[in-house]
Structure formats: C-alpha cells, structure tokens
Amino acid sequence: MQCLNQLLSTNYQHFGLAPPNTWQYYSSTLKSSTARRRIKISNSCDPSSGHCQLIDNDKLGGRWMDFQGIKNWDGLLDPLDNDLREEILRYGEFVEAAYSCFDFDTSSSTYATCRYPKDTMLTQCGLGQSGYKVIKNLHATCAVQMPRWIDRFPKMVSPRSSWIGYVAVCDDVDEIARLGRRDVVIAYRGTATCSEWLENLRATLTCLPDDMAPENSEPMVQSGFLSMYTSKIEGNRSLQDTILQEIASILSNYSDETLSITLTGHSLGAALATLTAYDITTKFNHLPMVTVLSFGGPRVGNKSFRYQLDKNGTKVLRIVNSDDPITKVPGFVIDDDDMASDATLTRLPSWLEKCMEDTQWVYAEVGKELKLSSKDSPHHISKGNVATCHDLKTYLHLVNNFVSSSCPFRATAKKVVKRESRERKAALGIIECALCKAADEDVDHLFFKCPYSKNLWTKLLGWQGVHRQALGWNAELAWAGKFVTGKNARTMVYRMVLASCVYFIWQERNNRIFQDSARPHEVLCKMIVQEIHFRSARFSKLAGWGMSNLSGGSICLYTNPLAFN
Known part of the structure; x- marks a missing residue:
C-alpha cells in the first residue's frame, strides 16, 4: 500500500491538508505459569x-x-x-x-x-x-x-x-x-x-x-x-x-x-x-x-x-x-x-x-x-x-x-x-483496516466509510453545524469544493478540522498497528476540537470564537457555530 501522502495526493492541497509521513515500523520490546x-x-x-x-x-x-x-x-x-x-x-x-x-x-x-x-x-x-x-x-x-x-x-x-x-x-x-x-x-x-x-x-x-x-x-x-x-x-x-x-x-x-x-x-x-x-x-x-x-x-x-x-x-x-x-x-x-x-x-x-x-x-x-x-x-x-x-x-x-x-x-x-x-497482505496490496477489522483498507474506506472514522467525522461535522452523514473521500472533496469556498472564517475552520481529522485518524491507525493501543473516537474528537481552539487563536478572523465547555468528555459547539447551506 502507498503512503498516506501518495493516497491523498489528488485534490487535497487546496484544503490545506498536510498528512503525516508514517509507515515506520514500531520496535516492540518470570511470571507464574499456573494458568x-x-x-x-x-x-x-x-x-x-x-x-x-x-x-x-x-x-x-x-x-x-x-x-x-x-x-x-x-x-x-x-x-x-x-x-x-x-x-x-x-x-x-x-x-x-x-x-x-x-x-x-x-x-x-x-x-x-x-x-x-x-x-x-x-x-x-x-x-x-x-x-x-x-x-x-x-x-x-x-x-x-x-x-x-x-x-x-x-x-x-x-x-x-x-x-x-x-x-x-x-x-x-x-x-x-x-x-x-x-x-x-x-x-x-x-x-x-x-x-x-x-x-x-x-x-x-x-x-x-x-x-x-x-x-x-x-x-x-x-x-x-x-x-x-x-x-x-x-x-x-x-x-x-x-x-x-x-x-x-x-x-x-x-x-x-x-x-x-x-x-x-x-x-x-x-x-x-x-x-x-x-x-x-x-x-x-x-x-x-x-x-x-x-x-x-x-x-x-x-x-x-x-x-x-x-x-x-x-x-x-x-x-x-x-x-x-x-x-x-x-x-x-x-x-x-x-x-x-x-x-x-x-x-x-x-x-x-x-x-x-x-x-x-x-x-x-x-x-x-x-x-x-x-x-x-x-x-x-x-x-x-x-x-x-x-x-x-x-x-x-x-x-x-x-x-x-x-x-x-x-x-x-x-x-x-x-x-x-499484514506484511503478507501488503505484498499483495491488501491491508486490513486497523480501525474496524471488518474490511480491507483503502482511501475510501479509511476516509470515511470505516465505522470508526465515519462516526468521528460525522460528529465533527455536527460540531461545525453541518447536519449530514459522512461521505466517502471523493464525495467529501466534491461536497467541500461546492460549499466550502472563499477565505471566510467558516472555510478556515472547516479546512483545519478536516486536516486534523485526517491526521488523527492516520495516527490512530498507526498506533493500533505498531503500538497495539487504541482510543475511542470520542477521545479523538475532543483532541481535534482542542487543536482547533488553539490554532484559531492565531487568526484574527477567528479571534471571537471559543469553546463553552470541554469537560466530562463531551464536546460543546462554538458559541457561534458554522452554518453551511
């Protein structure tokens, strides 16, 4: 399978996506035998x-x-x-x-x-x-x-x-x-x-x-x-x-x-x-x-x-x-x-x-x-x-x-x-999705047909005021090309959210493969919202935006949520 940068090379740069270059193998490391x-x-x-x-x-x-x-x-x-x-x-x-x-x-x-x-x-x-x-x-x-x-x-x-x-x-x-x-x-x-x-x-x-x-x-x-x-x-x-x-x-x-x-x-x-x-x-x-x-x-x-x-x-x-x-x-x-x-x-x-x-x-x-x-x-x-x-x-x-x-x-x-x-499957160009274990991994599945990534992206869409289900990768790009235009605040936030979502999904995938550790999608959602909050502070257009509450594992909307048509 190609690296993530190659997989997403088509029509993603105008959204400001910068996926991580991973594909590095993780190096893994007298109890009683009564059981x-x-x-x-x-x-x-x-x-x-x-x-x-x-x-x-x-x-x-x-x-x-x-x-x-x-x-x-x-x-x-x-x-x-x-x-x-x-x-x-x-x-x-x-x-x-x-x-x-x-x-x-x-x-x-x-x-x-x-x-x-x-x-x-x-x-x-x-x-x-x-x-x-x-x-x-x-x-x-x-x-x-x-x-x-x-x-x-x-x-x-x-x-x-x-x-x-x-x-x-x-x-x-x-x-x-x-x-x-x-x-x-x-x-x-x-x-x-x-x-x-x-x-x-x-x-x-x-x-x-x-x-x-x-x-x-x-x-x-x-x-x-x-x-x-x-x-x-x-x-x-x-x-x-x-x-x-x-x-x-x-x-x-x-x-x-x-x-x-x-x-x-x-x-x-x-x-x-x-x-x-x-x-x-x-x-x-x-x-x-x-x-x-x-x-x-x-x-x-x-x-x-x-x-x-x-x-x-x-x-x-x-x-x-x-x-x-x-x-x-x-x-x-x-x-x-x-x-x-x-x-x-x-x-x-x-x-x-x-x-x-x-x-x-x-x-x-x-x-x-x-x-x-x-x-x-x-x-x-x-x-x-x-x-x-x-x-x-x-x-x-x-x-x-x-x-x-x-x-x-x-x-x-x-x-x-x-x-x-996984290595044998990779040699044949087949990799099982590390997030759901239910399908082979490809771009469309990973972003966002996989139940894990679909739930994460749907929740983030709702957080932005976009009330619809997550689409496949190409469909998401087509939707964004139609509705997310210009350089206003909502467009900037949407791009940052999408870029962060792709990054954290890929990071979670690698953690599960190479470190045998997993996090629920709610945790990633909260981390992404925090990331957007800190990044938005650097932009004057987003200076009035903030988060009312991030406690208890729940994610509350911005005080002025985005409203896409």
Whole structure:
C-alpha cells in the first residue's frame, strides 16, 4: 500500500491538508505459569513463507506417537506445536510434584524422604485430577562417603539413600482415551542432598557394567550418575533393581494394552531418566515406546552410549536453556552430529580425537534439542543468575511462552503473527483496516466509510453545524469544493478540522498497528476540537470564537457555530 501522502495526493492541497509521513515500523520490546493451560496459542509454519500461523489442533490421542518422538519431533519444535507444548508442560508438572514431595528440612527426622503417602501424593501436589496414580516410590543411593568433619555442620549431613522420585500409571478411563494409550510416568527430582552434589562432581566417564553394555560396544557414562543408579546398601535396593522389577510388573499387568513409558526429570533427574531409559531398553525386548523428556539435564555419556540409545529406539527430547551452564557440563563435546553440520567447524584428526576420548572427558549430546533462552523472556529473568536460569520453574515458563526461533516468546507472538500477516497482505496490496477489522483498507474506506472514522467525522461535522452523514473521500472533496469556498472564517475552520481529522485518524491507525493501543473516537474528537481552539487563536478572523465547555468528555459547539447551506 502507498503512503498516506501518495493516497491523498489528488485534490487535497487546496484544503490545506498536510498528512503525516508514517509507515515506520514500531520496535516492540518470570511470571507464574499456573494458568498456562488456559492459554491456547497454536503455531505452525508455512515452509514457503517461513512465517508463524495460527492453527487449532486438539487431536492428542491420534497424534500421541508424534508427541512421544516417533519421528524425532520433526516439524514440531520450531515453531513449537501447541499440543506438544501442553504435553511437555504436563510432564513438567510430574517433575514439580517430585520436588514438592521431597522433604528438604535437614532438621527433620524425615529429611530426604517423601512427605506424603503414595495414595495421596499427587493430590497433595495439585495433580489429583491428572488421571494417574503412584504405584512405586523410588530411592537412590550414593556410594560416596561423607567426610567425618561434616558432622560439625548438621545442615550438611545427609543420608546415603534418599527419595528421588516415583512411578505413576494412568488409570483413568477418560484420560487413557484422551491420551490414546495407557501412559507410565517415571519422574525424578534434581539434586537435593550434599551426597548427591558429591556424586555430581564425579564427572569422568566410566564403562557400564557388563549387564548394561552390549557385546562389542564401549558405552560410558558419568561416574556419579551410574553410581546413584546402581549402588545399594543394606536394607535398600538399588534404583536400578527397583526400576527393572517395576517395569517387568507393568509389562505383565498391561500386556494386552497400548502402552507408553515416559521418563522425565530435571537436572540430576534428567540424567537419571536418560540412564534409566537406556537400561530398560537394553534389558527388555518388545517394549512399548520409551521417551525421555529432559529438563535442564547435564551430559550423560559418550558417543557409544548415544549410539546404543538410538539403536534401542529410545526417543530423547532435551529441553535446554542456552543460558543454563548445567546443560553444558560435564566434559566437552567433539565431532557431535549437531556441531558437524556447521561448516565453520573442521573435524579433528582421528588420532587427536582418540587421545582426547581416552581422557574420559569427551561426552556426546543425545536425542533432539528444544533450545530456549532466558534472554528472550520479557520478564527479565536474570542472565547472570545460574540458579534462576537452571530452575525448573524457569524452564516451564520458557516452554509455556516459546513460539518459534523467529518470534521466540508468546507475549509478543500475537503481535508478530498479526504483523507478518499484514506484511503478507501488503505484498499483495491488501491491508486490513486497523480501525474496524471488518474490511480491507483503502482511501475510501479509511476516509470515511470505516465505522470508526465515519462516526468521528460525522460528529465533527455536527460540531461545525453541518447536519449530514459522512461521505466517502471523493464525495467529501466534491461536497467541500461546492460549499466550502472563499477565505471566510467558516472555510478556515472547516479546512483545519478536516486536516486534523485526517491526521488523527492516520495516527490512530498507526498506533493500533505498531503500538497495539487504541482510543475511542470520542477521545479523538475532543483532541481535534482542542487543536482547533488553539490554532484559531492565531487568526484574527477567528479571534471571537471559543469553546463553552470541554469537560466530562463531551464536546460543546462554538458559541457561534458554522452554518453551511
């Protein structure tokens, strides 16, 4: 569309109109996510245009395998499919429940245990209507021994074995129908005790035990994670033994049903979820679909570990905050598949790569990555605060608001989508009227067939003593050419009113497009009358004119209103 100056170039100069030269784009700029389920901004991507589009898709049951990663989430992450977003947030709530159930009070006799019984656990955490029931509590044991001097600091003392998460099964008929299968969730919390922190620091890679490593393969994982998964003490089975027994029972109990196993966790819990998925897909044949949803997880194993995960059919979606340093440790990555696609990187010589791998510090990223960033949040999540960037609530906030890499945040998504829609229409010479949203914009519509501008101009005509409805632009020019002639006071006022009306209508149009702000036409009417009042003071012919009242939002006529024939 042409600029306003070009649109009004015909027969307007003799009225003294000086429309503004606009067409400048406006540059647009950690809340709780408890209401996220109520917000429904769906996205899709038009490959031919690269733009975001709004779609509506609630067919979860028919697409559940896509959301569980059967196609590696191709086409679902950028832009983020809204149903997938809801699933990620739903599983994130199970991880939140694992944190809520854990007793963090070091002075309590129940420190490092679950605060609630299995039957009421999810209800106590706000998930009583989730359709799931907890069938097993999970405990992890740390192999590291705390130093004796730690006894002098009671708040740092921690048991070797602590509650780490739970297994839950969907048992609600309606929820099973909605999901399209019976879902099994294994949820892990993140690091909470001093013993677990010490395990985290054991960052070198170690070989998996024989019962977890296939023949002719050398998968290696982080020493501390493996220790927590396999260690046991008298009276406490290992996390591994508990998981394997529970999975065997689930497969037996629901052998005739469509199942899925979803493992999810945050931080340390994300690493344990990945390791658990590897173990059960190695130990069991003919498993249902196994998926890992990892929130802020550190690296777990080497390239051989990743290869076995992929070979076993395990699907891993890593939700990563690029400002979270935990996702970039331990060790370092070389010749990663994602990195190798970057033409700016060159492959290391094989002998050097081998030497580096022998150091037991070379890890590999696993699965598919959903990359988010705290910097994209308009809520000013601190970029320098590691704890905030790593917090699970931050991750859920980012997931809830992420749209796509081209319009990263939901708070601005509607504006971006609307703007891009306008740009596509503009390329075709079609622009929707920003004032009424009911018709395409052109000169005749904007001045004055649009209900908004028509009401404004009709009111201003009445204020001048012209008792008729507003006409289209060309008709208004023709009427003025016939009745508004000469250089008397009424002609001067009429020209000033028309020029001001055009200016303020165009200004209002741009405010609505670029600043997402709107004013009723009555406000503009009052502003125009004030403008005419101040401008008339400069002309001797209008010196006797004035306004009797401008209060209360009403507009009163001049004491000597114009009277056109």
